[in-house]
Amino acid sequence: MELRGKLQEILRDIEENYLPSVSLDLVVFGFHESQLKVLLLRFKDSNDWILPGGRVRKDENLDEAAYRSLRERTGLDRLFLQQFHTFGNVNRMTYFSREETLERMGLAEAAAGLWDSTYWANRDISVGYYALVDFTGTVPTPDFMADECRWWDIAEVPHLLFDHNEMIRLALRTLRRQLSYQPVGYNLLPETFTMTELQSLYETILGRSLDRRNFYKQILHYDVLERLGKRPTIPASKAPYLYRFRKERYEQLLNDEDLSVG
Amino acid sequence: MELRGKLQEILRDIEENYLPSVSLDLVVFGFHESQLKVLLLRFKDSNDWILPGGRVRKDENLDEAAYRSLRERTGLDRLFLQQFHTFGNVNRMTYFSREETLERMGLAEAAAGLWDSTYWANRDISVGYYALVDFTGTVPTPDFMADECRWWDIAEVPHLLFDHNEMIRLALRTLRRQLSYQPVGYNLLPETFTMTELQSLYETILGRSLDRRNFYKQILHYDVLERLGKRPTIPASKAPYLYRFRKERYEQLLNDEDLSVG
DNA sequence: ACAAAAGTGTTCCAGATACACCCATGC
DNA sequence: GCATGGGTGTATCTGGAACACTTTTGT
Numbered sequence: 001m002e003l004r005g006k007l008q009e010i011l012r013d014i015e016e017n018y019l020p021s022v023s024l025d026l027v028v029f030g031f032h033e034s035q036l037k038v039l040l041l042r043f044k045d046s047n048d049w050i051l052p053g054g055r056v057r058k059d060e061n062l063d064e065a066a067y068r069s070l071r072e073r074t075g076l077d078r079l080f081l082q083q084f085h086t087f088g089n090v091n092r093m094t095y096f097s098r099e100e101t102l103e104r105m106g107l108a109e110a111a112a113g114l115w116d117s118t119y120w121a122n123r124d125i126s127v128g129y130y131a132l133v134d135f136t137g138t139v140p141t142p143d144f145m146a147d148e149c150r151w152w153d154i155a156e157v158p159h160l161l162f163d164h165n166e167m168i169r170l171a172l173r174t175l176r177r178q179l180s181y182q183p184v185g186y187n188l189l190p191e192t193f194t195m196t197e198l199q200s201l202y203e204t205i206l207g208r209s210l211d212r213r214n215f216y217k218q219i220l221h222y223d224v225l226e227r228l229g230k231r232p233t234i235p236a237s238k239a240p241y242l243y244r245f246r247k248e249r250y251e252q253l254l255n256d257e258d259l260s261v262g
Numbered sequence: 263m264e265l266r267g268k269l270q271e272i273l274r275d276i277e278e279n280y281l282p283s284v285s286l287d288l289v290v291f292g293f294h295e296s297q298l299k300v301l302l303l304r305f306k307d308s309n310d311w312i313l314p315g316g317r318v319r320k321d322e323n324l325d326e327a328a329y330r331s332l333r334e335r336t337g338l339d340r341l342f343l344q345q346f347h348t349f350g351n352v353n354r355m356t357y358f359s360r361e362e363t364l365e366r367m368g369l370a371e372a373a374a375g376l377w378d379s380t381y382w383a384n385r386d387i388s389v390g391y392y393a394l395v396d397f398t399g400t401v402p403t404p405d406f407m408a409d410e411c412r413w414w415d416i417a418e419v420p421h422l423l424f425d426h427n428e429m430i431r432l433a434l435r436t437l438r439r440q441l442s443y444q445p446v447g448y449n450l451l452p453e454t455f456t457m458t459e460l461q462s463l464y465e466t467i468l469g470r471s472l473d474r475r476n477f478y479k480q481i482l483h484y485d486v487l488e489r490l491g492k493r494p495t496i497p498a499s500k501a502p503y504l505y506r507f508r509k510e511r512y513e514q515l516l517n518d519e520d521l522s523v524g
Numbered sequence: 525a526c527a528a529a530a531g532t533g534t535t536c537c538a539g540a541t542a543c544a545c546c547c548a549t550g551c
Numbered sequence: 552g553c554a555t556g557g558g559t560g561t562a563t564c565t566g567g568a569a570c571a572c573t574t575t576t577g578t
Contacts, residue, residue, distance in 0.1 A: 060352065062350020083348060125318070218540085237556040239548080456530090499529040
């Protein structure tokens with residue numbers, strides 16, 4: 001019964017080193033082939049998918065915990081990560097009963113008698129973060145409760161456990177709003193890209209098509225792109241220019257927040 | 263040593279009935295005499311001020327806990343209340359040491375030996391909410407740790423304990439942003455008001471003066487106000503019209519969010 | 525009559541939208 | 552030579568900002 005021993009150890013570790021009642025969930029966005037992707041985990045021996053998440057160490061800042069969790073799931077560092085909402089409904093975890101949840105995780109047997117653990121006994125408040133990451137550089141890695149971690153097309157996300165579909169919905173809304181007053185793409189695209197690729201990213205996030213000429217004007221007006229040479233040409237088309245974000249300008253725009261308070 | 267007994271009882275109640283590690287703090291905005299006000303509490307027998315806060319019952323939704331806490335502090339019900347950020351730095355409570363904090367609360371003696379309580383032992387994650395309330399209808403009520411609860415002019419807020427000044431700053435930023443895409447005032451003004459009073463509210467929140475004519479146009483364009491008769495006239499001036507919010511339209515605008523997700 | 529507050533309309537500019545043609549390449 | 556995708560400029564609309572005079576009333 002190795003699984004049970006392992007589970008016990010994990011629960012002990014959680015109770016000893018992590019804050020009770022608080023968890024966090026990550027909506028990790030990636031972009032590939034004109035599709036917005038979300039990273040999901042599949043529970044061990046089940047067909048149920050959830051968002052990757054994590055817990056907060058007792059000696060760790062909340063934001064740091066989110067960065068750490070994201071790093072563990074994607075192998076990436078230094079990425080865009082931002083809190084968007086905190087979820088605290090009593091029944092947010094009980095989309096299925098605790099028993100059924102464990103069942104679906106293939107942990108029912110292993111977890112028997114461990115239910116008085118703080119980890120299972122209390123519902124959690126969960127802080128939702130959303131992240132933008134470079135799809136191609138990511139190494140999706142399952143955690144101890146999952147045996148699969150992979151990208152899903154945003155339009156094809158299945159019904160998830162708990163309130164995780166709602167989390168994606170809210171994260172996407174936040175991302176869309178952000179688009180209207182800040183540049184996006186540095187963490188979602190490879191180092192260099194064509195204008196068409198960038199436009200395609202915007203269209204995917206917004207869920208509607210944009211006028212090419214107007215998009216050029218707007219994005220160039222931001223003064224955040226650097227134009228490089230032409231891309232070695234591909235089938236049946238004129239060679240497009242490659243662009244790169246001017247990092248210092250990009251970050252300046254990200255920090256252009258009204259910081260004044262009367 | 264009655265205080266000690268009471269404290270013990272409170273701690274026991276907290277451990278038994280409330281979520282550990284999670285608290286919430288309220289930035290309660292009111293408006294009076296052209297000034298934006300914030301509700302603050304003063305710790306027992308000390309000169310230190312903090313934001314009112316609360317904890318989440320184990321069987322209670324996070325938002326409900328915020329409403330309940332606000333009701334306890336202001337006597338008001340049915341008000342505007344919204345989450346704006348969750349604060350989770352390890353050292354956010356240690357603006358002063360725990361000992362010093364208790365000292366300043368006049369609780370050092372009473373709390374001796376109770377420090378292994380979960381309530382003191384762990385730092386908290388705190389969910390920040392901001393509220394807009396009708397100044398005149400409010401009955402500020404201290405909680406068990408405070409012996410004073412009163413309104414402060416936003417410009418005169420002193421240094422607060424913990425990260426509470428930062429919380430006010432962020433709440434105000436959120437409120438200002440909200441102003442740009444939603445009407446504000448229903449919960450901050452009396453039932454009827456003049457256009458000048460409403461403008462004054464906007465100016466106070468934004469921290470800058472607005473053009474009267476443009477303000478009229480914009481706000482009327484929202485189609486959210488109902489014009490009533492003229493106010494019985496006051497010193498040396500033309501009698502101004504009174505207005506009232508059209509509630510159904512007001513709430514429609516509040517809910518006018520892009521709810522679509524691709 | 526004059527001081528103080530209230531009410532109202534027009535001009536101007538900037539940012540967003542709508543829209544069409546030419547060029548380079550691969551087949 | 553034609554189909555595909557890339558690159559560019561101009562006219563129009565709309566929302567926001569700037570701005571001045573007249574009316575009422577109390578002193």
